[in-house]
Amino acid sequence: xxxxxxxxxxxxxxxxxxxxxxxxxxxxxxxxxxxxxxxxxxxxxxxxxxxxxxxxxxxxxxxxxxxxxxxxxxxxxxxxxxxxxxxxxxxxxxxxxxxxxxxxxxxxxxxxxxxxxxxxxxxxxxxxxxxxxxxxxxxxxxxxxxxxxxxxxxxxxxxxxxxxxxxxxxxxxxxxxxxxxxxxxxxxxxxxx
Amino acid sequence: xxxxxxxxxxxxxxxxxxxxxxxxxxxxxxxxxxxxxxxxxxxxxxxxxxxxxxxxxxxxxxxxxxxxxxxxxxxxxxxxxxxxxxxxxxxxxxxxxxxxxxxxxxxxxxxxxxxxxxxxxxxxxxxxxxxxxxxxxxxxxxxxxxxxxxxxxxxxxxxxxxxxxxxxxxxxxxxxxxxxxxxxxxxxxxxxx
Amino acid sequence: xxxxxxxxxxxxxxxxxxxxxxxxxxxxxxxxxxxxxxxxxxxxxxxxxxxxxxxxxxxxxxxxxxxxxxxxxxxxxxxxxxxxxxxxxxxxxxxxxxxxxxxxxxxxxxxxxxxxxxxxxxxxxxxxxxxxxxxxxxxxxxxxxxxxxxxxxxxxxxxxxxxxxxxxxxxxxxxxxxxxxxxxxxxxxxxxx
Amino acid sequence: xxxxxxxxxxxxxxxxxxxxxxxxxxxxxxxxxxxxxxxxxxxxxxxxxxxxxxxxxxxxxxxxxxxxxxxxxxxxxxxxxxxxxxxxxxxxxxxxxxxxxxxxxxxxxxxxxxxxxxxxxxxxxxxxxxxxxxxxxxxxxxxxxxxxxxxxxxxxxxxxxxxxxxxxxxxxxxxxxxxxxxxxxxxxxxxxx
DNA sequence: AATGAATGAGCCTTCATTCAT
DNA sequence: CATGAATGAAGGCTCATTCAT
Numbered sequence: 001x002x003x004x005x006x007x008x009x010x011x012x013x014x015x016x017x018x019x020x021x022x023x024x025x026x027x028x029x030x031x032x033x034x035x036x037x038x039x040x041x042x043x044x045x046x047x048x049x050x051x052x053x054x055x056x057x058x059x060x061x062x063x064x065x066x067x068x069x070x071x072x073x074x075x076x077x078x079x080x081x082x083x084x085x086x087x088x089x090x091x092x093x094x095x096x097x098x099x100x101x102x103x104x105x106x107x108x109x110x111x112x113x114x115x116x117x118x119x120x121x122x123x124x125x126x127x128x129x130x131x132x133x134x135x136x137x138x139x140x141x142x143x144x145x146x147x148x149x150x151x152x153x154x155x156x157x158x159x160x161x162x163x164x165x166x167x168x169x170x171x172x173x174x175x176x177x178x179x180x181x182x183x184x185x186x187x188x189x190x191x192x193x
Numbered sequence: 194x195x196x197x198x199x200x201x202x203x204x205x206x207x208x209x210x211x212x213x214x215x216x217x218x219x220x221x222x223x224x225x226x227x228x229x230x231x232x233x234x235x236x237x238x239x240x241x242x243x244x245x246x247x248x249x250x251x252x253x254x255x256x257x258x259x260x261x262x263x264x265x266x267x268x269x270x271x272x273x274x275x276x277x278x279x280x281x282x283x284x285x286x287x288x289x290x291x292x293x294x295x296x297x298x299x300x301x302x303x304x305x306x307x308x309x310x311x312x313x314x315x316x317x318x319x320x321x322x323x324x325x326x327x328x329x330x331x332x333x334x335x336x337x338x339x340x341x342x343x344x345x346x347x348x349x350x351x352x353x354x355x356x357x358x359x360x361x362x363x364x365x366x367x368x369x370x371x372x373x374x375x376x377x378x379x380x381x382x383x384x385x386x
Numbered sequence: 387x388x389x390x391x392x393x394x395x396x397x398x399x400x401x402x403x404x405x406x407x408x409x410x411x412x413x414x415x416x417x418x419x420x421x422x423x424x425x426x427x428x429x430x431x432x433x434x435x436x437x438x439x440x441x442x443x444x445x446x447x448x449x450x451x452x453x454x455x456x457x458x459x460x461x462x463x464x465x466x467x468x469x470x471x472x473x474x475x476x477x478x479x480x481x482x483x484x485x486x487x488x489x490x491x492x493x494x495x496x497x498x499x500x501x502x503x504x505x506x507x508x509x510x511x512x513x514x515x516x517x518x519x520x521x522x523x524x525x526x527x528x529x530x531x532x533x534x535x536x537x538x539x540x541x542x543x544x545x546x547x548x549x550x551x552x553x554x555x556x557x558x559x560x561x562x563x564x565x566x567x568x569x570x571x572x573x574x575x576x577x578x579x
Numbered sequence: 580x581x582x583x584x585x586x587x588x589x590x591x592x593x594x595x596x597x598x599x600x601x602x603x604x605x606x607x608x609x610x611x612x613x614x615x616x617x618x619x620x621x622x623x624x625x626x627x628x629x630x631x632x633x634x635x636x637x638x639x640x641x642x643x644x645x646x647x648x649x650x651x652x653x654x655x656x657x658x659x660x661x662x663x664x665x666x667x668x669x670x671x672x673x674x675x676x677x678x679x680x681x682x683x684x685x686x687x688x689x690x691x692x693x694x695x696x697x698x699x700x701x702x703x704x705x706x707x708x709x710x711x712x713x714x715x716x717x718x719x720x721x722x723x724x725x726x727x728x729x730x731x732x733x734x735x736x737x738x739x740x741x742x743x744x745x746x747x748x749x750x751x752x753x754x755x756x757x758x759x760x761x762x763x764x765x766x767x768x769x770x771x772x
Numbered sequence: 773a774a775t776g777a778a779t780g781a782g783c784c785t786t787c788a789t790t791c792a793t
Numbered sequence: 794c795a796t797g798a799a800t801g802a803a804g805g806c807t808c809a810t811t812c813a814t
Binding site for chain 3: 760
């Protein structure tokens, strides 16, 4: 009960202020619990953040897996993964931003490593899908890493230039980066669902 | 005199510890000056960081501009830009990491905006080159943004998986993302210099 | 049932960590009961500690009384008391250390007074034995207080310099302090049992 | 300037409340400086305490050494050391109490070790004087350790039973413990200065 | 131009204790 | 009898910044 309230509050606060600007006071207040309660449920700030990411990621990978398991044609599958990733990024944009960009400075070293491993696992997860989809001959993890970063860049641009591009454009451009090159995005896309 | 010592020290400290973990004490000590001296030359930590980035960026854009102005064929120009960017990223990897990823959390709001604008300017700078190179019909800034992010991702992967991929592979893969799609990196590349 | 488990656990935890470093969580966990249970049996941390000391002391004074009641010659009686005290100190050294040294800092004032009274009672108990043994003309409580402190010092030294002195040496030195002076420990001792 | 104000304040606060009950806030307020100032001059609470003890001890050993160097007859020298020790204990009784009794629980491990070493050094210092005074055949450190502990006990008793014994009595009793045994304190003392 | 002592708001964390069940 | 989730006061510490010199 409290635990969930705290995680919800933490999501909001971390999203709004970023990891460092967020204080345990903020989160406790937002959650409507005493500060001590945070420490009853989580060993510390870093671990609270970690729990948030881990549990969020579990949900996200679950949803992506679902789509992928529907056994679509390869290219379509890739496109689906891209579209879903972008959708989820937009839904949790601030948290996603932290997850992709801010895993570095002042976070507890141990937790930081775990979180980076989590990110690596996510990259491998995407890499596997790419692999199944036909990128046999290359370093799929490297490709996935680049792909997710590019998504991160696109979405960041999208968010900081509101109204300039549509989400669907981003999907297509990302798809183009995989299939035809950014220079040649004119190919017909597989039907979007 | 002092100012340069400080900037050098700041580069080292920020590179090693990231923005937040770096303290003004650290920098002053590393520079061999008193802490007050930092505030004589810079209004605050954020502005010191900003100066570091700004002056570094001026140097970097200068070097890229030089290459570009040699009037190479378009595709070759793109490849040159990519190769140069990656080279510079690797040379100043920690600072580059901060510049691309960490511009968010606890930095002074005003400076943060300026820094983001600086990043935007850099993106526009790359976008212009892409534009000259033939991407007439699309949102070149968006593309440049994605391209730089992907570079950031590749380089990050490269740095955290030492020995697994070579720098040149990254150049080619990035080039492929622009020209043929990550799925089809087998095309002959223009001669590398 | 629970109460005993708690006291046992408390003895272990307090012994190992000292009063302040020991937390109620530690004790509850070690005892295998919930934290609330501690407060069911004892009003608070201080009182739990007090119970531990009080009950331990009852046992100890009992054992000493037994020996003393065997009606030995006076000097022999003193020696017996010394030997027994040292033996008990060594058996419960950490608790003894707390009892003799640490009764001060952050313990609940009321309990602290009770505990100090308990210590005074113990000193009086020893003083009485000294008195029966012949120290008619002097302040026996003062002497007992010094004697126990010296024992505390010897035992502390013994424990922190393992292998350097034997327990029996301590007994003899303490006996000398009472009978002949530390400078002249060469007198024949009464037979040890 | 500030440093001295802090040390003075710390002496007062630690003396009154003991190590654990004393907070850095207390000390800062008492010293009339901001809390941060404490941390400018000392790395932390433990080290502030350590500085206090160390510098106090230096003064004390200096004063004792002075007396001892006056080359008195052996027994008189011992008595002088005893009298001086007791005088100093009384002058700084709370600090002395902490130094002799409370070096254990929640103090920073590293500092604790240093402080214990400091105490050991003081014991050795006293031991050397005993040695020069004729205790050739025995473990002088052990004896010194016991002697100081007994002094601690006497003084503690003296302080908690005001008016019951005079300071000079304590000196004589302690002297007796060294020379004739507690049981026989009736010997004529060397002239007190 | 440079210094460095002093500041103080802000932060994370600990832990004895309470209380509804 | 026993539980364990929740509390909140208290404490140690960090660090960017200021200012008199």
